[in-house]
Amino acid sequence: MYDIIVIGGGPAGLTAAVYGLRNGKSVFVIEKNVFGGQICNSPRVENIPGFDCISGDEFGEKFLAQAMNQGAEITMEDAVSVRKTADGFLVKTAEGSEYEGKTVILATGTTHRLLGLPGEEDLVGNGISFCAVCDGDFYRDKTVVMIGGGNSAFVEANLLVEIVDKLIMLQDMPFFTADAKSQEQLFTHDNVETHVGCRILEYVTENGEIRGVRYVENGEEKVAGCDGVFLAVGLIPDNGAFTNVADLNEYGYFASDESCTTSTPGVFVAGDARVKTLRQVATACSDGAMAAIAACNYLRG
Numbered sequence: 595m596y597d598i599i600v601i602g603g604g605p606a607g608l609t610a611a612v613y614g615l616r617n618g619k620s621v622f623v624i625e626k627n628v629f630g631g632q633i634c635n636s637p638r639v640e641n642i643p644g645f646d647c648i649s650g651d652e653f654g655e656k657f658l659a660q661a662m663n664q665g666a667e668i669t670m671e672d673a674v675s676v677r678k679t680a681d682g683f684l685v686k687t688a689e690g691s692e693y694e695g696k697t698v699i700l701a702t703g704t705t706h707r708l709l710g711l712p713g714e715e716d717l718v719g720n721g722i723s724f725c726a727v728c729d730g731d732f733y734r735d736k737t738v739v740m741i742g743g744g745n746s747a748f749v750e751a752n753l754l755v756e757i758v759d760k761l762i763m764l765q766d767m768p769f770f771t772a773d774a775k776s777q778e779q780l781f782t783h784d785n786v787e788t789h790v791g792c793r794i795l796e797y798v799t800e801n802g803e804i805r806g807v808r809y810v811e812n813g814e815e816k817v818a819g820c821d822g823v824f825l826a827v828g829l830i831p832d833n834g835a836f837t838n839v840a841d842l843n844e845y846g847y848f849a850s851d852e853s854c855t856t857s858t859p860g861v862f863v864a865g866d867a868r869v870k871t872l873r874q875v876a877t878a879c880s881d882g883a884m885a886a887i888a889a890c891n892y893l894r895g
Contacts, residue, residue: 595694596622598889599685601673601836602701604631605875606865608657608666609882610699610889615664617890622693623661624685626672630654631703631865633875636727636749642875653875676700676839676861683839683860697889700836700848700856701864701882704829704873709741711796721797721804722823726753733822735759739807741794742826748772748780750824755783762818763788764809789818797823831867843869854885862888 598614600607603625614621628634636650645653662668671687682696706724708714714722723729730753738758740751743765755761761783763770768791770777780786789811798806798817806819831846840856840863841849847870848863850856856863864881866873 595681595696596620596667597695597893598622598697598699598886599624599683599693599695600699600701601676601685602631602699602703602865602867603629603658603668604701604703604865604878605633605657606703606867606878606882606885607631607699607701608661609879610701610864610886611661611666611882612664613883613886614889615661615666617886619890619893621661621666622695623666623668624671624673624687624693625668626670628654629658629668631878639875674835676836678839678858678860697860697862697892698839699854699862699864699882699885699889700833700840700867701878701885702832702836702867704866705832706825707828707830708825709794709827711794713797713799717797717799717804717823720802721799722825724750724825726750726757726824729822729824730754730757733758736821737762737819738822738824739764739818739820740824740826741765741807742828743767743770743772743790744826744828745772745776747826748776750826751786752776752780754824755780755786759785761786762820764792764794764807764818765790766792766794829866829873833867852881852884854881854888860889860892 597619598621600623611621633650634654671689675686677684685693737760739762793810795808806817839858839861843849848868850863854862862885864885865878
């Protein structure tokens with residue numbers, strides 16, 4: 595029986611672990627993908643307090659080491675349910691494990707949003723990618739389409755532009771929403787083609803492989819020929835398995851404010867998975883600290 599079970603090993607979850615451990619509590623962290631969270635996909639991060647510049651991978655490794663050095667126990671499993679028991683909570687994983695905790699902190703993060711086009715899910719990992727660090731080299735000296743126009747899209751695009759022969763940016767809004775510095779950095783390259791106000795219609799495939807993206811721009815239907823597509827069209831919360839212990843808003847985020855509490859005493863939420871106006875490493879860490887202190891106060895009675 596752990597004092598605190600943290601579901602999610604990103605910045606929010608690992609901060610919660612550190613704060614719980616510093617308060618003398620036993621902490622168990624369950625993470626299904628990669629400790630450090632989505633920041634691990636970023637090769638260069640310049641807005642994390644205390645670091646002029648650090649790779650997401652290195653930051654995640656440092657974060658995990660800090661938590662483990664202070665006594666956190668961890669597992670790489672997919673938590674699929676939380677149930678209230680007489681003594682606390684029972685957490686079950688897809689792998690068949692069961693763990694007991696007096697409190698639970700849900701720091702489940704978000705997943706990549708898809709466009710909902712026919713055959714899209716089958717193309718993920720087979721022509722559709724999300725991470726330039728992971729998959730960019732597969733498209734060296736080829737043509738790729740980046741769908742999206744916010745900061746995430748431009749982070750990935752600024753990596754891809756150094757690798758690919760041609761980068762085509764398709765944005766549904768009438769303008770790009772990324773910060774000015776990111777746009778300036780990308781548009782210094784002459785192998786970038788941009789289109790805004792686009793409505794994506796379908797992926798053009800041949801023998802199961804992507805050959806282009808069909809879209810409408812200014813009322814005209816066009817096809818951007820390409821060898822691969824990178825999607826950066828937003829994130830969706832990964833909270834559906836926990837609606838029995840934490841309420842969601844209409845968009846699927848945990849309906850909790852900065853207090854990080856839920857409708858279930860002993861269950862707390864933190865990070866990108868909850869309702870908030872800014873989703874950044876700094877705010878995730880803030881949530882993790884708040885949720886852990888709230889859990890410790892609950893344990894004291």
